Amino acid sequence: MQLLRAQPPAVRQRGYGQTAEEVVADAVFEENRRSMVIVRDIELYSLCEHHMLPFFGKCHVGYIPNGKIVGLSKLSRIVDVFARRLKVQERLTDQIAEAIDEVLSPEGVGVVIEAEHLCMMMRGVEKQNSRTLTSALRGSFRDDANTREEFLRLAHR
Amino acid sequence: MQLLRAQPPAVRQRGYGQTAEEVVADAVFEENRRSMVIVRDIELYSLCEHHMLPFFGKCHVGYIPNGKIVGLSKLSRIVDVFARRLKVQERLTDQIAEAIDEVLSPEGVGVVIEAEHLCMMMRGVEKQNSRTLTSALRGSFRDDANTREEFLRLAHR
Amino acid sequence: MQLLRAQPPAVRQRGYGQTAEEVVADAVFEENRRSMVIVRDIELYSLCEHHMLPFFGKCHVGYIPNGKIVGLSKLSRIVDVFARRLKVQERLTDQIAEAIDEVLSPEGVGVVIEAEHLCMMMRGVEKQNSRTLTSALRGSFRDDANTREEFLRLAHR
Amino acid sequence: MQLLRAQPPAVRQRGYGQTAEEVVADAVFEENRRSMVIVRDIELYSLCEHHMLPFFGKCHVGYIPNGKIVGLSKLSRIVDVFARRLKVQERLTDQIAEAIDEVLSPEGVGVVIEAEHLCMMMRGVEKQNSRTLTSALRGSFRDDANTREEFLRLAHR
């Protein structure tokens, strides 16, 4: 594909050669506290698998630890690992949540992505200001109203 | 009618020749994940059926899939299909929600329209800054407080 | 009264010669849908009945129809009908809600007024930045937490 | 024309039955001071004479008196007198400046209009966020760099 070929090999394949486990392996620490951790406004660049056009925006990731925490920059790396592959935004959101779930087995996890799709901006309907938001909530982020409220209030301005 | 006649035929009839099913037909995909999808700030232009004067603004559309998702730009297209006909904003909001409901049979759907009406800005009462908001919530967006809260918080800044 | 006398007669008496029913009479339509309708940021000018000094600001009006809707600009007109009389803001808020209740018998109605009072800005305590907010909630807007939340979130930025 | 016919007669003909002289006749006062006067953010609604679609926005008007001043609200009225006729924005801007020039013979006059054109927002190129600015500067507003600078800095935020 022309678009990816134009990128240097190191960038192009960053997303394909790694699993979430490899990315975080040496950065998981024991931690008994259970307060919410959020990394907000992680830049995200991906390619829509239907149109081969970029979509990009911000990802907000949060979790409540259950014995293990992960280095903060690893949350950004997990976002990158999945975003650098061909994607639809809906699935990307779920996969990030799933990966954090598997790596940390937290009490709960939440992921929100807010993106602009060049396919919507440049072609056809030409809606130039619209944004697509997708959210994936698991564990206490899905089941507990207080936790969900706390996450949405802090993560999404 | 003069106003519509002044537009090129292609634009004028875009709204009348199509159903929601035709618009989305080839862009519905199987998907088992059930996370919320929102397209926010879709530009919307319509004509008030009482005064033949434009109203325009933004439409926010969200749904939780139930086995099927639709290409994101198709949500904008559905908005266009209904907006390009003579309308009142209240019915337009409901029709967009209904169309998505029929095409995707989602767990729930929500539509919010925030518009300025030239009939209010140019004539009579001359309230130049007022905005009209209408919302239509169906399924879990109507019945589940958490889902409704998540939609309103993410869709409406 | 000097202040009103300085206005052209047409404006001065606009508020006194009309009832809410007269204003909306020919603009009530049958409608079976029950989604919320809000007109936000309606400019409002009134005269405080205690100090004969103007107060002005914005009024947000919302309702959920119960078989009848009203032309959007008529909601602004109802606000005008009551605001143009000598008023206290608390009663003005309630009267607007009451008038909509009587004319449309909706499932619920909500009115919020946010105003600056020249009597507070120019005299005595001289608190130049304070705003007065009053709200009147009826039917499902008062009794149903979800409806109230939806109204306040959409109407008040 | 349908659009204007849909308006009540009083509004429709407001622009055609009046000259700038009639509008301001009884509101011109002797004044020997020569400081700049600006009315900023005057709402403006007009109809593009090529597409019969509305354009609307804000008009900023300034002048330096030369023996005569005019009631402030008359400057808004002059804007209305010309805007209510079929127009192109370029000519509208010049005509407002010209009318003020004739009525007041000021030392200088400046007019800036910043508008959105529905013909650009709804049709063809579909550039939904673009604004059109036109300016007309006369007398010292055109010839004196200091005066021009003072006007543009104060009028246009």
Place this chain on the structure above:
Amino acid sequence: MQLLRAQPPAVRQRGYGQTAEEVVADAVFEENRRSMVIVRDIELYSLCEHHMLPFFGKCHVGYIPNGKIVGLSKLSRIVDVFARRLKVQERLTDQIAEAIDEVLSPEGVGVVIEAEHLCMMMRGVEKQNSRTLTSALRGSFRDDANTREEFLRLAHR
């Protein structure tokens, strides 16, 4: 004390010679409506009783009447009566709520103060951007989740 001595006597003693009852006595009116009333962004200047340094900011006051309302500017006056004495912000907040409670016996009352303390800005820890918020909620403002939510959403932007 030097700081107060530098003020003209009329200001210095304004806070000490008056009770809340005296301030509002002739401005309490019968009113059977029970909608919420809020005065937001009342400027507030006080002196910290520990450091003799000013703190200042904004006070938001709300209540739901229970048969009696008070002139709006009197709510500002009550804030002044207590703020002009030596204070800690926590107690000041409670005393304002208590005074309104006693004067009006409302269904509920809420007070929020958001202030900057010169003692924190100029001395020791030198945290130049921090703000102190205190809230006092009574009656239905404390016990009813809907009322509390309505107050906080409207009063605190």
Place this chain on the structure above:
Amino acid sequence: MQLLRAQPPAVRQRGYGQTAEEVVADAVFEENRRSMVIVRDIELYSLCEHHMLPFFGKCHVGYIPNGKIVGLSKLSRIVDVFARRLKVQERLTDQIAEAIDEVLSPEGVGVVIEAEHLCMMMRGVEKQNSRTLTSALRGSFRDDANTREEFLRLAHR
């Protein structure tokens, strides 16, 4: 006149019983430095002499001393002395500049007023967002491009 009569006598007559010289008499100090002094955003309330309706907004005052400076709060007092009389905004602006010129004989003086007129907001043309700006520049503020630029840049955001 009713409006003024509704104010307590002390406020009503504040503007009439004083000259600028009386206001500043004991607050003029010798000072040999010649740097610009600006007091920005002075609140201003006045009554339009044509319509007996309030206009209000902000006044920015600047001067470059020429041997004498005046207490900063006196500049606000001078604004009050003239604003509390019946006025047109154009003359008010000039009178404030003139008064400072007479009291301090500065190298130059500049005054800008940015106001909303209730007569434009409530009546007739109903242009609810427009602002009126007037400026009066004297001495080096009028003649020297650098000084004028410095004043306008610092005083007017």
Place this chain on the structure above:
Amino acid sequence: MQLLRAQPPAVRQRGYGQTAEEVVADAVFEENRRSMVIVRDIELYSLCEHHMLPFFGKCHVGYIPNGKIVGLSKLSRIVDVFARRLKVQERLTDQIAEAIDEVLSPEGVGVVIEAEHLCMMMRGVEKQNSRTLTSALRGSFRDDANTREEFLRLAHR
């Protein structure tokens, strides 16, 4: 090239099959007035000819007519005609200015483009917030300080 091939043919070739003259041919009008005309914030999407990655942003176009004006939406069309070809931003800016110069022979013309380049956001240096601005000024926009100042102040917020 994959990216363009993924677009529907109508869009893909829009840029290549047209000259500026064809685009504007029937929309040039005689006009003897010489006031500045600006269309601001025209959305722009293009492809960097070095990296085959999109760049997008806003284009501001202004000119002073010299006997001829052009329909406002045609200025947007000219931007599109050149943007839809493979480009570097520096040359695109100049070509738009040149095309307007040829079609209208105006007294002067100015073009400013402010864009984000995906090649800078996604690859290598990863400077995610930087914007590239290019400007092309011709005739009086280049040679006359007042004209240049007027254009930059009005076009670029």
Place this chain on the structure above:
Amino acid sequence: MQLLRAQPPAVRQRGYGQTAEEVVADAVFEENRRSMVIVRDIELYSLCEHHMLPFFGKCHVGYIPNGKIVGLSKLSRIVDVFARRLKVQERLTDQIAEAIDEVLSPEGVGVVIEAEHLCMMMRGVEKQNSRTLTSALRGSFRDDANTREEFLRLAHR
């Protein structure tokens, strides 16, 4: 370590030589009122214990007293005592909450930290705009939905 050695000794060791009890000892007062107290936007500078690179941002602290209050500036001091040691943000948040819990035995306590980490901005993933938020809620701030809501709404804009 070079970074700390470059600081003057007084700053470097401020965090190590003190316990929370020592910091607040003489500033705890009896107080029977139970209204919420929040100090918002306390600047915070710390060093990430994994990368030896600074992280910095803002800390919001709130509690509901249970018989004792503490001088407001002491809350800032407690933040400093823990921030000046090598830290991970998750633990820092909990330790501040714990320290306040021990010193005041309040009805509840809440701490939110929003920080930028130079390790995420300068190295590796290079996500230059992301922020990390951590929260620690104890007592009624964790268990009571109303209290939690009140804290999050007032503390976090």
Place this chain on the structure above:
Amino acid sequence: MQLLRAQPPAVRQRGYGQTAEEVVADAVFEENRRSMVIVRDIELYSLCEHHMLPFFGKCHVGYIPNGKIVGLSKLSRIVDVFARRLKVQERLTDQIAEAIDEVLSPEGVGVVIEAEHLCMMMRGVEKQNSRTLTSALRGSFRDDANTREEFLRLAHR
């Protein structure tokens, strides 16, 4: 004086025991480049010598070196040295400029202070939103229009 006595001795006398030369002595470096250096938004706290009430705000300092530069934090220290003494803002602005002039003999120096005066906020005229700006320009900052423009544009947002 009570207010100063309430501060710890180290703070109270910081301003009196030091000259600008002592503050910067060991932080002046040889530097042959002549580009402008600005430190913007330096917090400033001082005491008005007429009313013994605080004034506070921000100071912007700039200079063009002429062979010598000074450590950036020393510019803040110089501001502190003069601000901590009893002051009028006009003289404080000049003294800071003078001190930098003496210590560095730069090509030019500029100082702007923007402050709020509690004496204007709490007493008498009660103009709660006004700000006082003073500027002192020396050397090329006073004499060269380009340099002055560059300083004001970069220092004052």
Place this chain on the structure above:
Amino acid sequence: MQLLRAQPPAVRQRGYGQTAEEVVADAVFEENRRSMVIVRDIELYSLCEHHMLPFFGKCHVGYIPNGKIVGLSKLSRIVDVFARRLKVQERLTDQIAEAIDEVLSPEGVGVVIEAEHLCMMMRGVEKQNSRTLTSALRGSFRDDANTREEFLRLAHR
């Protein structure tokens, strides 16, 4: 040095192993147009050579070509090459301007850096909100008032 050692070798030495010529060598293109090119808001991270503490912020770079242009991302790379070495901000600004001057021999070049210094935020004077701006202007950016004005207006918001 500990801080740099904590970074991966590739990052640490990026600044030292490269000259500006090496960075841009293969990305200089012939170009005869002479319009201004600006890259704004390039993130910048550096280490203060006096305190070994980071400073970071944004760099704006502009030039007018004189026969040669350079790939836009190379301007960011040049900023990185110099920023990654131990620096004072004044010299860094000049070196970036000098490097562009040498590589492109443009008609003129301008560089503005706006940074926060942790040494000012964390230590000693503790001025937490101040920013340091430095500018370096060469060729027509220094000598021509129009060019300087155009650069400052477009580059610095």
